[in-house]
Amino acid sequence: MNRLAGRNAVVxxxxxxxxxxxxxxxHAEGADVTLIDFNAESVRKRxxxxxxxxxxxxxxxxDEDQLAAGIEAAVAAxxxxxxxxxxxxxxxxAPIAELAASEWRRIVEVCLTGVFLSIKHEARHMSEGGSIVNIASLNARQPAEGFAAYCAAKAGVEMLTKVAAMELxxxxxxxxxxxxxxxxTPLSKAFTGSPLRREFVANIPLGRIGEPADVAAAALFLASAESSWVTGDTLVVDGGQHTKRYPELIKHFRRGERGRRR
Ligand SMILES: NC(=O)c1ccc[n+]([C@@H]2O[C@H](COP(=O)([O-])OP(=O)(O)OC[C@H]3O[C@@H](n4cnc5c(N)ncnc54)[C@H](O)[C@@H]3O)[C@@H](O)[C@H]2O)c1
Structure with missing residues (x-):
């Protein structure tokens, strides 16, 4: 289990x-790993x-300065x-009609601008054999009501990935x-910890919600030399979810709100 021995990874x-x-x-596969996150306490613990x-x-x-400093620390170490x-x-x-512009900006800033800044500063310290893996989402391709900013940002990540592959x-x-x-994961709790879970599972041919390990295994393939002739691509890891229907999120949550008001 040493597929990344001697490699320096920033996550x-x-x-x-x-x-x-x-x-x-x-890390288990032998890489040196720099963990970047704005949750200082958790990232130190991890x-x-x-x-x-x-x-x-x-x-x-x-924050470009903070991010650049984090990546430079990885290089120094x-x-x-x-x-x-x-x-x-x-x-x-939130549906578009109710989505505050500040909330739109926050999601696009983290999900899209954050990936742009990360590619920029990681690539600066990379040479032949380097590999960048961006975590987009099925929502880059599959629209979900109430998720305009997220879907748009993730679709942006897919295109950004192609342009970066051309340039690098x-x-x-x-x-x-x-x-x-x-x-x-904690991010998807509102879905996985609610009755929506059943509807999601019913629309996943492999019959279960994904685990972080499912995504990590695919990331390992893209990060390692096993994918050495793959670039500019997006690998869907979804148990086949893209073949079926996306649950109606707004309808579900509105129903929940009405229930709570009663
Ligand atoms: N969980 C899912 O169902 C799912 C599906 C498709 C794609 N994704 C994507 O996978 C990625 C990871 O999501 P997750 O489900 O593991 O969520 P998570 O909430 O468990 O982890 C996200 C991490 O990002 C950190 N973070 C957020 N904003 C940040 C910022 N501005 N700077 C630095 N760190 C920041 C958080 O502190 C957290 O530790 C995300 O890009 C998400 O959009 C998740």
């Missing part, structure tokens, strides 16, 4: 959910859990970056994305 959003599982797996070859860098991915995984993300449910290919740096379906 954003590494304090929780998918990012944490990727940091854990890459790095301490991994022990040697792990570094915590509290930083907000929307472990040398040039080989792998960048960009997993920091947020979401919020000449340097031997690959850039790909993952599009997970619904995965059990």
């Amino acid at each position: 954003t959003g590494a304090a929780s959910g998918i990012g944490w599982e990727i940091a854990r797996l890459f 790095a301490a859990e991994l022990g040697e070859r792990a570094l915590a860098q509290p930083a907000d991915v929307t 472990f040398g040039p970056v080989h792998i960048g995984v960009n997993s920091a993300g947020v979401g919020a449910l 290919g000449a340097r031997g740096v690959r850039v790909n994305a993952l599009a997970p379906g619904l995965v059990d």
Whole structure:
């Protein structure tokens, strides 16, 4: 289990959910891992859990100076970056008519601008053989009512991934994305911890919600030399969810609100 021995990996959003599982797996596969997250306490705890070859860098991915400093700290500790995984993300449910512009900006800033800044600063420290993996979402392709900002930002990540692959290919740096379906993490609790869960599962051919480990395994493939001729692509990891219907989120939550008011 040493598929990433001697590799230096930077993972954003590494304090929780998918990012944490990727940091854990890459570390177990021999990589030096720098965990970046704006939750300072959690990210320090996670790095301490991994022990040697792990570094915590509290930083907000929307703040270019903080992010650049976090990645520079990774270089100072472990040398040039080989792998960048960009997993920091947020979401919020509201129909467009009720979505505050500030909320739209917050989601686009973290989910899209944060990935742009991460690619920019990771690539700066990468050379031949480098690999960047952006965590997009099935919602990059499958629209969900009430998720305008998230869907638009994730669709942006998919296109950003292609442009970055074109620009960095000449340097031997690959850039790909993952599009997970619904995965059990703190971010998706409103869905997985509600009656909506059943509706999601009914629309997943493999009959279960995803685990962070499902996404981490795909990230390992894209980060490792096994995918050395793959770039500019998005790999859907969703148990087949894209083949079926997306649950009606707004209807479900409105029903819940009416129930609570009664
Ligand atoms: N859980 C799902 O169902 C699902 C499905 C598809 C895609 N995704 C994507 O996967 C990624 C990880 O999500 P998750 O489900 O693991 O969520 P999570 O909430 O468990 O983890 C997200 C992490 O990102 C960090 N973060 C948020 N904003 C940040 C910022 N500005 N700067 C630095 N760190 C920040 C949080 O502190 C948290 O530790 C996200 O990009 C999300 O959109 C999740």
